[in-house]
Amino acid sequence: MRQKDGAVPPASAPDGADGPPRAPATGFRGGADAVPLTALFPSASLSPADVDTWNRAARTVDAADGGQEAAAWEWFPEHAAFPAARTGTGTPIVLGRTVVVPGDRGDHLEFPLHVVWTDQGRLAVDTAVNVACWCASDHATHDVDAVRIVVGEDVPLLDAFRAGAARLARRPAEPHDADHWRATAGLPVRAGRAGHRPPSGAR
Numbered sequence: 001m002r003q004k005d006g007a008v009p010p011a012s013a014p015d016g017a018d019g020p021p022r023a024p025a026t027g028f029r030g031g032a033d034a035v036p037l038t039a040l041f042p043s044a045s046l047s048p049a050d051v052d053t054w055n056r057a058a059r060t061v062d063a064a065d066g067g068q069e070a071a072a073w074e075w076f077p078e079h080a081a082f083p084a085a086r087t088g089t090g091t092p093i094v095l096g097r098t099v100v101v102p103g104d105r106g107d108h109l110e111f112p113l114h115v116v117w118t119d120q121g122r123l124a125v126d127t128a129v130n131v132a133c134w135c136a137s138d139h140a141t142h143d144v145d146a147v148r149i150v151v152g153e154d155v156p157l158l159d160a161f162r163a164g165a166a167r168l169a170r171r172p173a174e175p176h177d178a179d180h181w182r183a184t185a186g187l188p189v190r191a192g193r194a195g196h197r198p199p200s201g202a203r
Contacts, residue, residue, distance in 0.1 A: 032058035
């Protein structure tokens with residue numbers, strides 16, 4: 001829930017598929033154009049043209065939920081520099097957005113896009129399909145079909161973000177049945193759907 005001063009309450013996200021939670025941080029929430037990209041990513045040396053390209057990619061993510069939640073980007077200025085002295089486990093989110101799509105039979109899917117620090121102090125762009133857990137031991141959620149693009153000399157941050165945004169923008173056109181994704185990943189499906197299998201050719 002958004003606070004009156006524009007800040008968002010402490011947030012955490014999984015560190016990769018089924019990983020430990022990232023350390024909570026208080027950040028800000030707004031539209032793609034409001035994100036202070038050059039302050040969040042000083043080492044990327046983003047030019048005005050780069051910022052325009054980034055924002056165009058971000059708007060394709062906004063369009064993935066029909067533009068219903070354009071002010072859904074969250075960023076955490078305290079993570080602009082790699083927190084080498086951080087406590088706890090996981091790697092912190094610098095910038096992120098999650099598209100939530102209603103699924104079949106009251107279930108739902110979440111498609112997160114996060115720019116994070118890896119444990120090695122490198123920026124990375126994470127995308128995944130997030131589904132609720134139906135395991136015997138409750139893990140809350142699972143990340144399925146997760147991809148991490150690590151930024152480096154051959155992969156600038158802007159290119160990594162554009163690739164992640166393009167991947168997420170395609171997600172809502174894919175199956176909205178969360179059990180499809182659970183079965184694809186070999187996870188237990190919901191009670192009463194034990195015979196559910198992904199269609200032929202599913203990833």
